Amino acid sequence: MSILTPTTTIADAFSALLIGEIPFRFTAYDGSSAGPEDSVFGLHLKNERGMSYLVTAPGDLGLARAYVMGDLELVGAHPGDPFAALSHIKGSKTGLKFRAPSPSEALALIRTVGVANLKPPPIPATEHAPRWRRLMEGFLHSPERDAEVIHHHYDVSNRFYELVLGPSMTYTCACFPAEDSTLEEAQFHKYDLVAQKLDLKPGQRLLDVGCGWGGMVRHAVKHYGVTALGVTLSAEQASWAQQKIKEDGIDDRAEVRHLDYRHVTENDFDAVSSIGLTEHIGVANYPAYFGFLRDRLKPEGRLLNHSITRADNKKTATGAFIDRYVFPDGELTGSGRMITEIQDAGLEVHHEENLRMHYAKTLAGWNAYLVENWDECVAEVGEETARVWGLYIAGSRMGFETNEIQLHQVLATKTTPDGASGYPLRPTWTP
Template sequence: MADAAPRLKSLVEQLLGDPLPVRIRAWDGSEAGPPGAPVLVVRNRRALRRLLWKPGELGLVRAWVAGDLGIDGDLYSTLGLLAGLIWERGDDARTLVQAVRDPDVRAAVRGLARMAGPFPPPPPPPEEVRKARRHLHTRRSDKQAISHHYDVGNDFYELVLGPSMVYSCAYWSSPDGTLEDAQRDKLELVCRKLDLKPGQRLLDVGCGWGSMALHAAREHGVSVVGVTLSQEQATYARKRVAEEGLADRVEIRVQDYRDVGDGPYDAISSIGMAEHVGAQRYLQYACDLYRLLKPGGRLLNHQIARRPQRDETTYNVDTFIDAYVFPDGELAPVGTTVTQLERAGFEVRDVESLREHYALTLRRWVAGLEAEWARAQQLTSPGRARVWRLYMAASALAFERNRIGVNQVLAVRTPGPGASGMPLRARTWN
């Protein structure tokens, strides 16, 4: 009999203590669950073994990346329905221990183990990062982490990001606008906040494929040094600089921000880079940027933030993002970021949340990926393409549900006691 899906649904609901909001389609063709709901496709028994060996988010992601799990229906709707079971349950250690002691839970686990078949743990998909965690955020480990994420191939990033080649939150005037216009408006917003003037020097930390450096040099007449740890990004950016005839004003370096020694600069932009710095290194990062700025110079720090925890000592890095997307990446609450910048000597003058803007941006990236799905798999691998689709869609929902945010923090190195160097009405960029 084709009855795997009803059995699986019953056991999972017994395990979770909640009804499943999605349908299940099992490897034998059977289905069970709410009629008309999105369908979670369990393609083989190996998916169950992954979940039993790594319960929770990481097991689910391994099954998704390996192709053992799929979704038949709208990805966002399905993830939204599953969010309450995966990311928003709020289980603490005590609750989990109590659950394991529950005889119904133990019975459900035994039932799932019988359905899973032979029980050696399947190896993780090759896209997963395995690493020792003793020496986070050394120059070597940061370079390896950046290479894992950014050296996927420039053709792949062109497919996802579009012509703007900007891999950070866009700035939308309307949800119906184009991604290219929204990214151009974001770069212009940063330049206006920094009050760039012809002849000034700008340091773009984590310059990516050179979009900010090119925009600032072309539209505002500044000289720019862009630094990145990705060789592929630097090669691409240098080619763009040459093609636009801006080699006399834009220099792209493969260099760690900690090794920049040719300051002072009039302004510094750090757009989507500080998430890679790490909590233990963040104050030093802020001090390094402070050292590189002239008195009166401005810093624009554009950074994703997480919601604060009641007990910050219990915060753990997101296992999916850390294992598959941004190795060693860390998010902090915006208040922590502001505090660290001020500890380094900066005066924070403006904080602007762009949370909804990033949700719109991610949905456009997902649409671009899905429109070129076959080519995306050819450019990387089927597993890596599935990683990106899941990570961007889940991140869009996280921004929409206020689980994470993104903020532009404008800070200044004050030129003297009591002086900020800022005009009385500083928000001239509005």
Template sequence: MLRALLGDELPVRFEFWDGSALGPARSVGTLHLRSADALRRILWAPGELGFARAFVVGDIDVTGPVPETLRALQTSMPDEIGVGVSALPATIVAARELGAIGTPLPPPDEELVPRGLRHSIGRDKRSVGHHYDVGNDFYRLVLGEAMTYSCARFVTSDTTLPQAQAAKHELICRKLGLADPEVRAACDGDRPRLLDVGCGWGTMAMHAAAHHDVDVVGVTISDEQAALARRRVGEAGLAERVEIRIQDYREITDGPFDAISSIGMAEHVGEARMDEYFERLHELLRPHGRVMNHAIASFGGSRLSRSSFVGRYIFPDGELFDLGDTVAAMHRAGLEVRDVENLREHYARTLRCWVDNLEARWDDAVALVGERRARAWLLYMGGSVNGFDDAGLQLFQTLGVRDDGSGASAMAPTRRSFDPT
């Protein structure tokens, strides 16, 4: 049956609940099918969703490095698992004998299919809450003390994850010109104001306030993120300079700001609201103010399908923009794009660090969020490593400046002022 589903050349070893096995004795990893329900789930939801459901509930386990094992499966198998017409009768007989035929099994409770108007404020809050409100302790375990859930920047081969996250924040601060004399002169003696859209647990806001003497407003629509961010800001002695709000970017009314950072937030905006998003950021900027859009992208753009694993378990309603569409939308909003940098290799390395953290403290993670959610995260991060490694996923930092029509941008003519190394 398995050969009918996957073909003759099995990319990894498969071991079954009855002690039998298929595939090479030595391979990058081994898939353990713990019961016939694993096949049943795959038959009823061919492709990644059926596999993911089986993995999340524990009907499938992986021995060996998860990213590399998933990579072997991805490169050696068709996009959708299917059965040829000639093999169908034998497959049905084998599936019946194995107990893999029956009514569909219910999906795990960890799945979410959002309801309501797509990318409305209420639906976005529910979708974001599904992802981020799983517990701050779990995120601290996975992300480390930096508490930063976005691509880091590894300056050297031995840069640690906390150092790499600080380097990323410093790079963004420099691209935004927070220390540039022209920016500070425009503030008439006041500290520059930074808006951090999708501020997470406040790390970027704290870095900017502590290292660049700015006032920061950080907004998030995750209740748990905001609670911890406020506590961290207070413990760092930055409460007078950093304000954390539970607020959607569409509800901000107290501009102008001298700079705006949006780090890992645009993926939640949606293509239909892309113009509205950049127009709103433009409205909130002073003339010549800068905005940094730091976001995962894919060529041609992509909407995470309801039938995809990531769309059901990780990022409901998530959408990735094409870089060209991002640049065009920024231009339409009156933001001149002045710099674009791709950090995709850095994101692959960041994800490997997160996978290592999760696996090193697996029992603690299970105690915090339950085994199924921990398994979903392991599958998500392990699979995402491959997306950035093979360039199917990109991470672009796109810097825009509010155009006032004069042609002046208050930008340095080279990148030299950007690089803190």
């Protein structure tokens, strides 16, 4: 017997198709409601366009579209930090999983939502094309395509990133030396940890691939006396970094180029750092990537790879929301696969560590900055983009806290054919 009838309300349909009990209060524009009245958090479907997003793209993508466009409101949560609300929903026994309606229920559902709402609304302007369409338009991870997707994510607005990332202008996992360390202290400590693992010394040469706004380049030059080259595919990042390097008075030893790492022609670097780039290059390209970095090193030189990973070594593609709104073409795999590829490239792995909970704390800091600077962020990039970032940062934080994703640093050397690595018997840095 069908649960849905021609007189079903939107809330009735939501309740009937949700697997399990509703863990929050749900309300809709037709005046219907469902779920516990005393719930701290709730979902409010504000209009018919939001309904159209939900029924034409079932699952996370439809929910994300309606939320990003402001048609689905997360009650009890600031759009800059929906972490608590998302955790409440995911922490329930059911979460947000729906079953498919029976044929008779589908007909009743059409009567409830209206035939007009079965036509997909225009997708949000911040949404990237689906992966299948991008595959038709060019080779995955070609230099041209990588430049396009990096532009999509990183060339939003340098001012926006300043507001969200804080004074360090560092968009990678920090490393907190103590539980109560500030985000800025933790980002400084992260750069220092990388420098110490690479055993940087005055006069040495460092290559930082995927250098962002030049944080590692500037830290290594100012605090370790090296000469450093950073490269990034983001024109906005390169421009910001170049200006900062001049302001710091270190442009005689520090350089950031707007350049694909594959076009770096110099070699014989004492050290190479890759902080947050591996997520963008594609798992199939790991052999070429680590081989290229190996060839940039002098014998006994060191490589530090800092990358988000999965908790296992199976799945690689990201989910629909991340792929469409945040990191188009992004892929993740486990630390085991990462280490295997580094070893197969001819590098000797000496040390690895998981900074998973450090990234959860880093993301909490970014959410806090986004909330604090919400009005200016919206004025800078628009509410649609600001909502994407609030959802993305909070969702990522939840992934790190629940061990769905991790952050691993892997340290390796270009060991010579006769076994000389330059690596001491015990690490010289303080973990």
